[in-house]
Amino acid sequence: MDLVVTAAGATVRGVAAVSPRWGATLAMPLFGSVAKPRPVRPDDEATMWRARRRTVRIAGVDRRGVDVDTYEWGGGARTVLLSHGWNSRASQFTPLIRELVAHGYRVVAFDAPAHGSSAGRRTYLVDWLDVFAALQQRYGAFDAMIGHSFGGLATLVGVAGGTDAARVITIAAPADADLLLSQFQGMLGYSDAVSARMRERFATRYFPGQPDPFAWLSSVRRPLPAEVPLLVIHDEGDRIVPYAEAGRIMSANAGGRLLATTGHGHNRILVADAVLDAVLEHLEVPSAARTSPASPGVRTATVLPAAAAGELISASVAA
Known part of the structure; x- marks a missing residue:
């Protein structure tokens, strides 16, 4: 490569x-080119086999139409949509899927075009947004949307643009398309x-016809609605998306909560117990964030006031 x-x-x-x-x-x-899809890891196969599989058809970046594979687990009344990152697939969320289903949630995920089992060779963020719209039509409002990396940016852009989600969680997400x-x-x-x-x-x-698409693709210049609680999770040693991006997201979303981890990097963060716990906790918080006991390699943060936006206020530090 x-x-x-x-x-x-x-x-x-x-x-x-x-x-x-x-x-x-x-x-x-x-x-917009994507590497050959990674196979599902053996540890994730059982969870993926249990999924109820369907497809949605979206226009795709070439506007010729592309079928996107979707997955559903659980049967709860509250729906959580998971959005994977670039060069990844829905199966990357397997530990989180199991936790959410065990706690009574209906979980929905997808393989973006040119990713996982979905068709296509090229893609970009517009495809994630079209998938959000198609799944919103199928399931109605989401109780929460959770996005990792590129999928986290798509989630922020989508909800800021009108996708109906009661809560948002980003994990290792960039703040805008400029970084990409x-x-x-x-x-x-x-x-x-x-x-x-x-x-x-x-x-x-x-983005034809958009006077300034880079403002539209920025969580800094175009933050979430004030009533949507936000949890930002990022590892301080992330080598793919710099940790500073978390501060940029927080700076524009007053009232958000930041969870900083150490030693998990860009991808292992998805399987960290403290991260899974923080996600479940955030799903039960209607507005103000609560702090949890720290786990090894994790620093939790209180709600950041506007004056301290972008700074980590440590509530607890792992020994």
Whole structure:
């Protein structure tokens, strides 16, 4: 994979030396490309086999239509929607699915286009939003939406844009699409001139008619409705999405609660007991956050006042 990225970066940079616009034209299809789906891990297979499987059809980034695989567990009256990250799949939530079902929730998840078992080769955040809309039509209002990484950003954007969810939880989520474009530039190593053309093409390709799509794709510039309780979970050592992104999300969502972990990174955080406990607790909190006893590698945070937005106020520190 590194060799592929290196070769792609060299090609884009070579073309961009002649024309930054041509370089951006060449780089743009790569931005929405997804690696070959990872298989379901053996430990997750039993949970996935028990799911009630269906599909929803959405337009897809190419607007040609794509079928998305959906999964449902449990039969409770309260529905929780799970939104996986880039290059992942619904099965990444298996430990959380088991916990939620055991506590009486109906759990819904999906494999985004080009992910997991779903069709397609390319995708972007617009597909996550279309899936949210299709599942909202099927199930009605969600009691909660939980998103990991890219799926966390999609969740924030979706609820800020009108998806009906009583509570939101993000895990290792970026604060806006700008970070994703910056990371893509760093990966391919193209110039700022190409980056500027990329932003133009990105806006035109994915959000035609939007005067400023980067404001629309930002949890900082476009926060959640004030009545929606938010829990932000992030590991301080995350090497994929920097921990500072959690502070940016919190800075714009006064009254949110931040749970900082250590030693779990970007993906292992999904199976941490303290994280699962915090998620279940948040589902029962209508507004103000409560603190829980700390577990190893976890720092819990109280509700942050506006004056302290973006700063972690430690309620307890693991020994």
